[in-house]
Amino acid sequence: MADAPATTRYHPAQLVTAAIVTAGWMAALSVAVLSFGYGGAAGLLQGAQLPARGPEAPLLAEFSLREGTAALLISLVIVAGVQLVPAGAAQRLIPKLPIGFSAGILAVALGVVLGLASVLRFAWWIWIAALLLSLLTRAVLALHPDGLHKPWRLAGISASAMLFLTWAFQIFGGSGMGTVAVVVLTIVAAVLLVAAGVLSIVVFRTEDPTGLPQTGTHTSVRREGIRAAEDIRLPWPCHVLFALLGALIALAQPMTWSLQVGQAGFAFIIVLVLLGWAVGFELGPTFAPGMSRPRVTAFALLGAGILTTAGGFVLELTASAIFAATAAVLIGIGVRAQPYGFSRRIGFSVGLAVALLLVLLLPGGTIALSEYVAWAVTPVDSALLIVGLIATLAGVVAVLRFDPRGTTGLGVDIMYAFQPRTPARRSGEGVTGVREHTYPRGAFIVFEGGDGVGKSTQAAKLATFLVDRCGLRVEVTREPGGTEVGRQIRSVLLDGDDVAPRSEALLYAADRAHHVARLVEPALDRGEVVISDRYIDSSLAYQARGRELSVEAVRDISRWATDGLVPHLTVLLDLEPDAARGRLAARGEADRIEREEGDFHARVRSAFLELAGAQPGRYLIVDASQHEDAIAATVRDAVVQVLRQNGVLPQSGAPASLVPPAAQGPDESQGRESSSAAGAVPMPQDAAPSQGEAPGQDREPSGASAGPQRQRWEPPSATRPVPPPQGAVPPSQGAEPAGAAPHGTPLGQQPDRSPGDGATSSAGTPGGADDATTVLPDAGDGASAAAASTQDRDHTGGAGDAATTVLPGSPRPGSARDRARLLAQAKREREARDRLRRAREERGE
Numbered sequence: 001m002a003d004a005p006a007t008t009r010y011h012p013a014q015l016v017t018a019a020i021v022t023a024g025w026m027a028a029l030s031v032a033v034l035s036f037g038y039g040g041a042a043g044l045l046q047g048a049q050l051p052a053r054g055p056e057a058p059l060l061a062e063f064s065l066r067e068g069t070a071a072l073l074i075s076l077v078i079v080a081g082v083q084l085v086p087a088g089a090a091q092r093l094i095p096k097l098p099i100g101f102s103a104g105i106l107a108v109a110l111g112v113v114l115g116l117a118s119v120l121r122f123a124w125w126i127w128i129a130a131l132l133l134s135l136l137t138r139a140v141l142a143l144h145p146d147g148l149h150k151p152w153r154l155a156g157i158s159a160s161a162m163l164f165l166t167w168a169f170q171i172f173g174g175s176g177m178g179t180v181a182v183v184v185l186t187i188v189a190a191v192l193l194v195a196a197g198v199l200s201i202v203v204f205r206t207e208d209p210t211g212l213p214q215t216g217t218h219t220s221v222r223r224e225g226i227r228a229a230e231d232i233r234l235p236w237p238c239h240v241l242f243a244l245l246g247a248l249i250a251l252a253q254p255m256t257w258s259l260q261v262g263q264a265g266f267a268f269i270i271v272l273v274l275l276g277w278a279v280g281f282e283l284g285p286t287f288a289p290g291m292s293r294p295r296v297t298a299f300a301l302l303g304a305g306i307l308t309t310a311g312g313f314v315l316e317l318t319a320s321a322i323f324a325a326t327a328a329v330l331i332g333i334g335v336r337a338q339p340y341g342f343s344r345r346i347g348f349s350v351g352l353a354v355a356l357l358l359v360l361l362l363p364g365g366t367i368a369l370s371e372y373v374a375w376a377v378t379p380v381d382s383a384l385l386i387v388g389l390i391a392t393l394a395g396v397v398a399v400l401r402f403d404p405r406g407t408t409g410l411g412v413d414i415m416y417a418f419q420p421r422t423p424a425r426r427s428g429e430g431v432t433g434v435r436e437h438t439y440p441r442g443a444f445i446v447f448e449g450g451d452g453v454g455k456s457t458q459a460a461k462l463a464t465f466l467v468d469r470c471g472l473r474v475e476v477t478r479e480p481g482g483t484e485v486g487r488q489i490r491s492v493l494l495d496g497d498d499v500a501p502r503s504e505a506l507l508y509a510a511d512r513a514h515h516v517a518r519l520v521e522p523a524l525d526r527g528e529v530v531i532s533d534r535y536i537d538s539s540l541a542y543q544a545r546g547r548e549l550s551v552e553a554v555r556d557i558s559r560w561a562t563d564g565l566v567p568h569l570t571v572l573l574d575l576e577p578d579a580a581r582g583r584l585a586a587r588g589e590a591d592r593i594e595r596e597e598g599d600f601h602a603r604v605r606s607a608f609l610e611l612a613g614a615q616p617g618r619y620l621i622v623d624a625s626q627h628e629d630a631i632a633a634t635v636r637d638a639v640v641q642v643l644r645q646n647g648v649l650p651q652s653g654a655p656a657s658l659v660p661p662a663a664q665g666p667d668e669s670q671g672r673e674s675s676s677a678a679g680a681v682p683m684p685q686d687a688a689p690s691q692g693e694a695p696g697q698d699r700e701p702s703g704a705s706a707g708p709q710r711q712r713w714e715p716p717s718a719t720r721p722v723p724p725p726q727g728a729v730p731p732s733q734g735a736e737p738a739g740a741a742p743h744g745t746p747l748g749q750q751p752d753r754s755p756g757d758g759a760t761s762s763a764g765t766p767g768g769a770d771d772a773t774t775v776l777p778d779a780g781d782g783a784s785a786a787a788a789s790t791q792d793r794d795h796t797g798g799a800g801d802a803a804t805t806v807l808p809g810s811p812r813p814g815s816a817r818d819r820a821r822l823l824a825q826a827k828r829e830r831e832a833r834d835r836l837r838r839a840r841e842e843r844g845e
């Protein structure tokens, strides 16, 4: 029997590395305190005395802020400078030793120098320590490239240890003893570094494969209510945010001196800032879910700037620390709203340096506020004020500029910032995944169908309508080939002669993965409407059914590729393949897939119908043999309903497209105005024919839908049962279209589907396409789809009876005439199904 795999939680090498990193953070804090202290007390090149005991210790009185700040700045420049050396150059400079070994050597060296510095007390010893610390950081980062992810964790431990020690010392010995406590902490760090370094050299000299414990990167978080970071070409507000963080941390030491609170004050500020940063970072993805992520970053910068400026007026430790910590919360939120790939170190280092330079250069002074009150402004206060004002100004610019939408939607962003986002349609019962994905105001609409059915034509028409008449931002795209990577994959797929079926399936999925990650999701996150010509169903139809590959495999790779993203609405344009081929003939040479034989395309068509039949809540099936304007009107009405449900369009009122033009009476313009005032989508006078009407088609007499009836939407004829593939019984009558795999895995079948949901129609025939009822549920989830479906059955007297496409939120066809028509239709379908069953029985199937 095979041995059970070892289940060690932490590799000992990880613990050693964690010890080195924690001691490294202690060393960093000590370097800041001691360089400032030694430089300020004795000058840059003189040895310093330890402070005398007691609150009246002379150290502070004799202390030179400028020299202390200069010494601190030199340390930070050394640390930051080494961090900024490019990796390639660093590799050439540092001897080629195993990384664990070099980290160990550097840890020991740093420990020894720190130990010496704590005894010899010259600022330049600290600078050597700073250099070694910086090299050690590089070595640890080479071991664990993500080692500085969420740095507040191990830094927090070190800062808390410093707070505890300095507080204890100051309680018993006065504020001057805080520095003595830091010297003790430095010795502890030195011992820890030497011990962990020796272990690293002796035991773990090779590269550590296990890595530091990670909590996972934020970009993969997909929980409900979490908004992914949103990429933007130049995330300069993030750099400013990091610079502000650097400035706050750099100013903590001079601030401690200025407030005369001893090193416990410094540790207190650092702990609170780290805590604030951590809280903000963790809060980030769920903060202001209704606001675009670039805007969150911009507002965070503005808020953090204002708080920092306010901090410049504060003369008391706790309030200063609270201001700094709250600014750090906003910094955490702001940087988390952007992808984390850009270099944080640059912004951070620049912020550190600028803040300290300001302390060095700015004069202090006293401003008389009244005869009795004067405000003593230290250089530290001035630095805080200037840094804060710069950040505030940058925040204002960012709020106005740092969003691909410019200022468009700023008001909406503010208004909806803290409202939960409208959930997109649930994908739980879908063919495409189980992710519950939510978008603030975006919607994902997909056109599916065979080659040449008119998808691109309809996608373009819909986009024109949504942009021109609804004022929405729309992204029209396609698969394969919606992105640059996709265009190359498309060429491989369609221009060549031979691609093996599995390779074909993987290439389509690869195109989709890139398409969703780089184009669809970012656009949805920006609140745009994405219209895609083809999506996952094409793979299920062409690769699973057409190439006869495993449905599960094809579905799974696409589900994985897209992280389960499901469209809000899929419009299936259904047309006989021969008719579609006729349309394409004029276009010239057919591509590799269009050249497939008729049987292949018949299988594809039947697969599409099965998919739509199994999940009626998510599909709109349209007879694509109609005039393109009639199709466009049907699609438009359905899309408007879906956009309303998802908050993309206002709920109230109706777009003029839903009002039969003839019903608008003689005073059309008035009707439109009032409908627009009610929140309806503005529509120009020359609106295209509505509701599936072909041009010139007879319209209902205006009286039929006068008054309030105007808003009513009736199921367009275009969405009635789709005609069957050639030679087959209509799907609505229980037959599989020609070419359907008779016993293959039903495409729409879900193992866990409950009897009540929208797929019950497939019970009679495995394909599920026999139910032509397309019901888009009100609430957009599976449960209401099932409820809507059941409701229809109740109305019409039996499962699968209804043959109407009912769109979400639209008034159900409630009139006696509607019901009679539905019943008649249902009866015809029942009879057709019975006939088919009898025929099958006779054939012994």
Ligand SMILES: Nc1ncnc2c1ncn2[C@@H]1O[C@H](COP(=O)(O)OP(=O)(O)OP(=O)(O)O)[C@@H](O)[C@H]1O
Binding pocket: 450, 451, 452, 453, 454, 455, 456, 457, 458, 533, 583, 584, 586, 624, 625, 626, 627, 628, 629, 631
């Ligand atoms: N309803 C329609 N009636 C007649 N012709 C149409 C209709 N819709 C589109 N066409 C024409 O059919 C041809 C194919 O249309 P279109 O390119 O939109 O189809 P498609 O489904 O996107 O094709 P493909 O799958 O190859 O991308 C075009 O010449 C277009 O003008």
Ligand SMILES: Cc1cn([C@H]2C[C@H](O)[C@@H](COP(=O)(O)O)O2)c(=O)[nH]c1=O
Binding pocket: 451, 478, 479, 480, 494, 508, 534, 535, 536, 537, 538, 539, 540, 542, 543, 593, 594
């Ligand atoms: C997305 C997708 C597409 N196909 C096929 C279907 C068509 O024949 C071509 C795409 O061409 P179009 O002119 O852009 O419609 O690719 C497929 O087989 N599988 C898929 O997933």
